[in-house]
Amino acid sequence: MxxxxxxxxxxxxxxxxxxxxxxxxxxxxxxxxxxxxxxxxxxxxxxxxxxxxxxxxxxxxxxxxxxxxxxxxxxxxxxxxxxxxxxxxxxxxxxxxxxxxxxxxxxxxxxxxxxxxxxxxxxxxxxxxxxxxxxxxxxxxxxxxxxxxxxxxxxxxxxxxxxxxxxxxxxxxxxxxxxxxxxxxxxxxxxxxxxxxxxxxxxxxxxxxxxxxxxxxxxxxxxxxxxxxxxxxxxxxxxxxxxxxxGEPWRMELLTYLRRNRDLAFNKISDMPWLRPFKPEATYLLWMDARKLPTDNPHHHFEQHGVGLSDGKDFGAPGYLRLNLGCTHKLLSEALLRMKIACQALS
Ligand SMILES: Cc1ncc(COP(=O)(O)O)c(C=O)c1O
Structure with a gap:
């Protein structure tokens, strides 16, 4: 984080x-x-x-x-x-x-x-x-x-x-x-x-x-x-x-902050073409299915647009991506905007 x-x-x-x-x-x-x-x-x-x-x-x-x-x-x-x-x-x-x-x-x-x-x-x-x-x-x-x-x-x-x-x-x-x-x-x-x-x-x-x-x-x-x-x-x-x-009061604040990040990312990615996000019940990680994205290498494509996601192939699931939500709302919003632009670039 x-x-x-x-x-x-x-x-x-x-x-x-x-x-x-x-x-x-x-x-x-x-x-x-x-x-x-x-x-x-x-x-x-x-x-x-x-x-x-x-x-x-x-x-x-x-x-x-x-x-x-x-x-x-x-x-x-x-x-x-x-x-x-x-x-x-x-x-x-x-x-x-x-x-x-x-x-x-x-x-x-x-x-x-x-x-x-x-x-x-x-x-x-x-x-x-x-x-x-x-x-x-x-x-x-x-x-x-x-x-x-x-x-x-x-x-x-x-x-x-x-x-x-x-x-x-x-x-x-x-x-x-x-x-x-x-x-x-x-x-x-x-x-x-x-x-x-x-x-x-x-x-x-x-x-x-x-x-x-x-x-x-x-x-x-x-x-x-x-x-x-x-x-x-x-x-x-x-x-x-x-x-x-x-650390308990800090952890409670963290969970509230992460929940907001999770909801923001889930809603925004749900609206992006070809991507299917899964809402995490726990962790600060959001998994998504990018197999429908019309590109051979979704990880590389998003990186070209300035977003560093984890590549699903390292997790035994090629074509999927993982987004880390352990950051400020501002940084997350910027990442989501860049992801949207990256998707638009393929249409
Ligand atoms: C499930 C899981 N296990 C272990 C680790 C890494 O732990 P450590 O840094 O203590 O080796 C991580 C870090 O992301 C993790 O998600």
Whole structure:
């Protein structure tokens, strides 16, 4: 996002810089306390402090999941379109990546249970879920998560659930349900990934965490980290704590601002020829179908007109585009105007 972080986060960064000691750090206990308090208050999910493993980033966590399970897992499932590191992580450990296209139900992408429930799986295989989903913006419902969890448990699969966007639910009638809160059986097969980085715009200070209730699975994950993945930096721990402790009013304002951006972009793009936008229920990302645009390369065409969209082909969906809404209304309006002009140039 383009936004400045909450003022308490910026103040803490300034104070730490003035202190001027940039050595190593371990996780400060107040951060664990606030993670637990917040998870209970916002999501009704009780986290055991022993189940938390700190990491400097989520992409490395996706790779660590594959590394940790590489010996017992023969294939890694994920739903497309998907944030690109989900597609590349399995191959980094010589695992087969199986892509399951999401089902479009009306205007909303969701699980394709007909396909999922008929998959050929082996116990120990891994499913990597993005929840809420980047790029399509789906906030999966409890009913959907229960059905999916039952299938994971029945097939004895492992689940890695990337919930980095969980604090960014835009729809007023939607809420985030951590999938590990669905049942103890699912929790014992699950690695949940969370971070304050997307929500409070502090990804540059790398501080994320995995929640792994099962001691054996946690042991495998920690072994896969050893000697390769460092702890988060001291500034990352510090700013994570400040963001979680003081950032709630800022987050509420952010959600209001993003909702307005989402509605503006959705309405304007709906009026543009050939484009079909999908309204995100969560995240600050808007996915659109540009396959009808009369050009070979929609991504390149918009770039030529001064708008940098993400190319759907990187997400396993050529012909689609992703717009980032984490910017000022003014910048977004300018981008939308340029998109309209880019469409007109093709008619
Ligand atoms: C679903 C998802 N996971 C992970 C990341 C990246 O996390 P990190 O910067 O901590 O590696 C992103 C960033 O866009 C994301 O959308």
């Amino acid at each position: 383009d936004f400045r972080s909450p003022p308490e986060v910026i103040d803490a960064a300034i104070a730490a810089s003035e202190f001027g000691n940039f050595g190593y750090s371990k996780c400060p206990p107040p951060l664990v306390d606030i993670v637990i308090e917040r998870s209970r208050a916002l999501y009704g999910w009780d986290i055991d402090p022993r189940s938390i493993v700190w990491l400097p980033g989520m992409v490395c966590a996706l790779n660590v999941c594959c590394r940790a399970l590489a010996q017992e897992c023969s294939q890694v499932f994920t739903q497309t379109p998907i944030y690109p590191p989900f597609l590349s992580a399995p191959g980094n450990f010589d695992l087969i990546s199986r892509e399951i296209p999401m089902r479009l139900e009306g205007h909303r992408f969701t699980f394709d249970f007909d396909v999922i429930e008929s998959l050929n799986t082996s116990p120990g295989d891994l499913f990597m879920l993005c929840h809420p989903h980047n790029p399509v913006g789906t906030a999966f419902t409890k009913k959907e998560l229960i059905r999916f969890s039952n299938w994971i448990v029945e097939k004895k699969l492992y689940l890695c659930s990337d919930e980095i966007h969980c604090d960014l639910i835009l729809d007023l009638d939607a809420r985030h349900h951590p999938i590990a809160s669905i049942s103890p059986e699912l929790a014992s097969r699950c690695i949940t990934l969370m971070a304050p980085s997307k929500t409070f715009n502090i990804p540059g200070f790398g501080c994320s965490f995995a929640v792994i209730p099962d001691p054996q699975l946690r042991g495998k994950f920690k072994k896969a980290l050893q000697g390769i993945v460092p702890d988060p930096p001291a500034m990352g721990f510090l700013l994570a704590e400040k963001a979680y402790r003081y």
